[in-house]
Amino acid sequence: MRLARPAAVLTTLSVALLTACSAPSGPAGPGGAQKADDTFVIGLSSEFENLSPVLGYAADGGSLIFDGLMSRAPDLSLKPSLAAEAPVTSADGKKVTFKLRDGVTFHDGRPLTSKDVVYTYTTVLDPKTSSPISGDYAAIGKVSAPDARTVEFTLKYPYAPLTQRTTLGIVPDGGVDPAKPVGTGPYTFTQWTPGDKIVLAANEKYWGGAPAIKKVVVAFAPDDNVRSTRLAAGEFDATVLPPKAAKRFEGQQGVTVYKQDSADYRGIMFPSKPEVTGDLAIRKAFSLAMDRQAMVDTILAGAGKPAFGPISPDISWHNKAITGNPAADLPQAQQVLDAAGWKQGAGGIREKDGVKASFTIMYPAGDSLRKELTLAAASDAKKAGIEVKAAGLDWDAIEPRMAQDALMMGYGSPYDLDYINYDLFHSAQAGKGFFNPGHYSNPKADAALVKGRESGDPAVRKQAYDEFQQLIHDDAVWTYLAFLKHVYVVRGAYQGVQQSVDAHEHATGGLFRDIHTWKPAS
Known part of the structure; x- marks a missing residue:
């Protein structure tokens, strides 16, 4: 997944900010300027395309500029944020009512009212906005404000994840200048220098208490090695x-390396239309040929676990039937290819009807982890007679090729299964940027995703999502390789750091969610 795409990078800011907390006095900051003692600099791998919640920024909560009605605790449970208390849901599940917290103001001094909440959600749903996250709120029929402190969501059907979706940041009624975002969060926007950095200042009037860290700079550095060197x-x-890359910092005085569990996976997305990757036998054999355990042990230095589907075994939604051999099963891979008519050809590469078993896997050039995984996958595939050409490209070059070439991608969420999976696998989302880029289409999978989205019965939803997981496993839509542990390197020691389970890389949750509450350890 491209981190700089709106629906993919929604929460990158908070993650970056959380780690940037203990700058030694004196070193040069971004661009070589002298860094002030009260400034904390985070090196981030990719730049945001926008800072607008209605365009998808920080939809899962975790922006330091914006607050949602609800936020997440370290254990991933929901807690009131701009809401004064947990919402009330009607008996039929079609009306959800929130009461707003008193005394909250936007950074420009305007008081928060229910009209701001109505504006935010109706703008997301307005087709003229072309919001990339509008589908996540499709269950909403109407948002209304009976009074200044009350917000009512009227739903088209019971939608179990609705409260989880209300982590979306709230913007002022009427909108704001996109170059000067205004929210209610613990940090205020100061400056954005494209290609270089974003600067934030502590909101001293924050309703949750003024942050101890007074200034945060997010510097953009796509290359992993560059970030390591600059740190x-x-x-x-x-x-x-x-x-x-983080191993060099382990054991260093004054530096802490945090290894965070996550639902974040890496895997290879196959386009369904090309002749080679559109062949189920190729996809199945490719997956069987992967030595996932070796990838975890070597490339991830043990910081992860083999993956066979998009749902981590650590999450209750996981279908326990979705598993596999962590090591390569070459005999089985070869048997699958033989049965499908893919015969040994020149140089050991299989052929069928004059077509070579050959395709390209793209990866973002600055991402060393995805590069290494791609090269390892290519090596494993060759043993089964499948030729893989690795192509390191920038995201602008990758995006228009996703319907033709495979891609080393990453997604994952520990939240409700409606998150991400509907966008990634429902046929209605096919070709919408990084949503369902391989144009996967299976009516049974569509039906399971819709049932899981629209039912309010936990047992029905579990059955639907178990079926969904089985279908995409049988269709070998992706080859899943590993669930990652996220590795954060932080200078200095801080009180209040709490670990949890991360979503996709740089997304909200886990270690960095509450950076504004961190305090330097005495």
């Missing part, structure tokens, strides 16, 4: 690194 030089106070 080592003291230019960054914190960053997120692949496990192997």
Whole structure:
């Protein structure tokens, strides 16, 4: 997944911010300028396309500029944020009512009212907005404000994840200048220098208490090695690194390496239309040929676990029938290819009706982890007679090729299964940017996703999502390789750091959700 796409990077800011907390005095900051003692610099791998919640920024909560009606505790449970208390849901599940917290103001001094909440959600749903997250709120029929402190969501059908979706940041009624975002969060926007950095300042009047960290700079550095080098030089106070790149910092005085559990996976998305990747036998054999355990042990330095589907075994939604051999099963892979008519050809590469078993896997060039996984996958596939050409490209080059070439992608969420999976696998989402880029279409999978989305019965939803997981496993839509542990490197020691389970890389949850509550350890 491209982190800089609106629906994919919604929450990158908070993750980056959380780690940037203990700058030593004196080192140069971004661009070589002297860094002030009260400034904390985070090295982030990719730049945001926008800071607008209605366009998808921080939809899962975790923006330091914006608050949602609800937020997440470290254990991922929901807690009131701009809401004064948990919402009330009607007996039929079609009306959800929130009461707003008193005394909250936007950064520009305007008081928060229910009209701001109505404006935010109706703008997301307005087709003229073309919001990439509008589908996540499709169950909403109407949002109304009976009074200044009350918000009512009237739903088209009972939608169990509705309250989880209300982590979306609230913007002022009428909107704001996109170049100067205004929210209610613990940090205020100061400056955005495209291609370089974003600067935030503590909101001293924040309803939840003024942050101890007074200034945060998010510096953009796509290359993993560059971020590692700049952190080592003291230019960054914190960053997120692949496990192997972070090893140099383990045991260093004044530096803490956090390894965070996650539902974040890496896997290969196959386009369904091309002749080779559109062949189920190729996809199944490819998956069987993967030595996932070796990838975890070497490329991830043990910071992860083999993956066979999009739902982590650590999550209750996981279908226990979805499993596999962590090591490669080459005899089975070869048997699948033989049965499908893919015969050994020149150089050991299989052929069928004059077509070589050959395709390209793209990966973002600056992402060393995805590069290594792609090269390992190519090596494993060759043993089964499948030729893989690895192509490291920038995201602008990758995006228009996703319907033709495979892609090393990443997604994952520990929240409700409606998250991400509907967008990634329902046929109605086919070709919508990084949603269902391979144009997967299976009416049974569509029906299971809709049932899981629209039912209010937990047992019905579990059965629907178990069926969904089985279908995409049988169709070998992706080859899932590993669930990652996220590795954060932070200078200094802080009180209030709480670990949890992360969603996709740089998304909300886990270690960095509450950076505004961190305090330097005495």
